[in-house]
Amino acid sequence: MKKLINNPADVLEDALHGFEVAHSNLVKVYRDPNYIICRESPVKGKVGLVSGGGAGHEPLHGGFVGRGMLDAACPGAIFTAPTGDQIYEATKAVEGGAGVLHIVKNYTGDILNFEMGAELCRDEGIEVETVVVNDDVAVKDSLYTAGRRGTGLTVMVEKIAGAAAREGKSLQEVARVARKVNEYGRSMGMALTSSTVPHVGTPNFELADDEIELGIGIHGEPGRKRLPLTNATGISKLLLDPILEDLPFKSGDSVLAFVNGMGGTPIIELYLMFGELMKYLDTKNITVERSLVGNYVTSLDMAGCSFTLLKLDKELKGYWDAPVKTSSLNW
C-alpha cells in the first residue's frame, strides 16, 4: 500500500485537521463527535442542511459545507456511516429555528444512524425532515444497501436544496425540492481499479489488467458485471444506456450532466469521458444545459468514473445556478 499517510488508523483525523486549517475562513471542525459546520451557521430563520457519510469519498460531504449548500457534514470513519451522536450534535449546531433537513445516501448504516440522530433532535423539539438519495441504477440491494445506492446525484441534491434553503424556503418546501432532484436524477459508475482502505492495506477487490467492473459502488462493492476493458466510447454507452432507460430520459429532455472521477482518474480522462457523454446524448436528442466534471464523490484511490444525469426544469436550473461558496463548489 503506497499512500500519503501516517498511521492508517488516523487517516480521517489527520485529513480533518488539514481540511480545518485549509478552510478555516469557511468552516469550523468539531471533534468527538466529528462534524464540520459552516462558520455562518446557524442562520436564524433558515432551514439547516445536514449530510454525512463514511469518509473516503472526499470532497463529499465536507467540501460542500458553506453558503448556499450544506450547513454541516458528519464524516464517519472510512466507508462507515457517521454515528447518531455526530448527526445529533451537527443538527443542533446548525438549527436556526426553521428546522433541519437531513440528506442521506441510501446505505443501511447511514439510514439507521440518521434516524437515530433525528429522533434525538425531535426529542428536543427540533423539526427534522429526511431525504434519502438513491440514484444508482446499477443494482438493487448490495453489500451496503437495501434498495438502490446513493451516489453522484447527492452533489446535486445538496446544491439545489441548499439554494432553496438560502432563499428562505420552508423545511417542507426544501425537502420537496430535494426529493424532486432525487426523483429526476440517475447515476451509474465503473471502475478500472480497486480502492485500498488504509487500515486494511490491500485492494478491496481484484480486477485483471484487461477487466472493468461495471456498476461499481463507491465503497468498491460489486456492480452489475465484469467486462473486458473497452474504449471510452464503449464505456460511455455502457453507463448511459441503463441511466437513460431507468428514468426514462426522453428525446427533447434538458439535463445537467455530471462526470465524476473516483479519485485515481486524471482530469484529462474525465474531460474525454464528458465528450463521449455529449456525443451519445446528442444521438438521443437530449440537451446538456449544465455540466460538472471532476472528482466530487470519490472512492479513495479507485480509478474509474460515474455518470449522473439530472433532468432539468426551470426550478432546478434556477437553484443550480444560484450562488454557492464552499471549498469544492464555488460560483
Add this chain to the structure above:
Amino acid sequence: MKKLINNPADVLEDALHGFEVAHSNLVKVYRDPNYIICRESPVKGKVGLVSGGGAGHEPLHGGFVGRGMLDAACPGAIFTAPTGDQIYEATKAVEGGAGVLHIVKNYTGDILNFEMGAELCRDEGIEVETVVVNDDVAVKDSLYTAGRRGTGLTVMVEKIAGAAAREGKSLQEVARVARKVNEYGRSMGMALTSSTVPHVGTPNFELADDEIELGIGIHGEPGRKRLPLTNATGISKLLLDPILEDLPFKSGDSVLAFVNGMGGTPIIELYLMFGELMKYLDTKNITVERSLVGNYVTSLDMAGCSFTLLKLDKELKGYWDAPVKTSSLNW
C-alpha cells in the same frame, strides 16, 4: 494500460472536445492549431495573458482560462511543448491593444516555441513580454530543462498576473508582478507511482513498492533521489526543507501554501498532507495566510504531490483574493 480513452493518439483531441462542451459558456476552443480562449477576450485596453505547455497536466492551463486569469491557453501534445504557431494564433486572438504577457514554464521546448510565437507577433506590431516560471527547487537541469523547472507556482503566477491585468495595469506592470511571484515562490514534488503516457502504454519509470521519488518532475523526469517509502510527516519535511532553505523563507513570513495532487492521489491524502505542512510551518513560525489544496498541476495518473510556498505581501495577497472565474479556480 488501463485508461478511459479511445485511440491513444487522440487523447488530447478527445479531451479538448469534452472541455469545450463542458465549459462552452466560458471558453472557445480553436483547432489546427489548438488553443483555448476566454469568451470575453480580447478585452479592449486590457493586457492579454497567454500560457501553455504540454497536455497531461490538466487543469493546467486550460482550466485557468477565464475572467481574472488567463485569456488563452495553448495545449501541446501530451508532455510536449505547444508550437510557435499555436502561441502566435492565441496571442493574436486575445490582444486587446495593451500588449500580451506570455507565462512560460521553464522547459527547453516551451521556451523556444514561446520565443518563436512572440517573434511572429512582434513582427505584426503586437507587444509581447515573457515571464519564465522556474520554481522547482529539486534539480538544476533535467531531461526537459536547462535550469530549474516550472511547476506548481505557475498557478499563482497566472492568478496574480491575471488579477493585475484585470485591474487595468500596463504590460510592464503585469510582467513585474508575475516576476515577483516567481521570485517569491518555490516548489518541490514527489511521486509514489509513475504516470503512463497513453501513446507509450507503459509507465515512464519504475518505482518499487517501498520506494518514492523525491523531487519528481511533472513529466516523470528524475528527481533528487529515490528513498524508502516513509510516512506523511517524513515526506512533508523532505519537501519543505529544500523549499524553505532555497528562498529562504524566514520566521515571521506569511505565505500562501499550495498542496497539489499529481493526478492519481485522492483528495483525503492531499488534505492530510496539507495538515502536515501546517504543523511543520508552525514549528518554523511561518504563517499560512492563504491556501490551495487539490489537483491543479498534474502528471496524468501519477500518484504523489507537490508543495508550493509563496511569500505574501499586501500586493500579492490583494491580487490573489481578487475575483476569478475559470473552470478550475472560481471565487
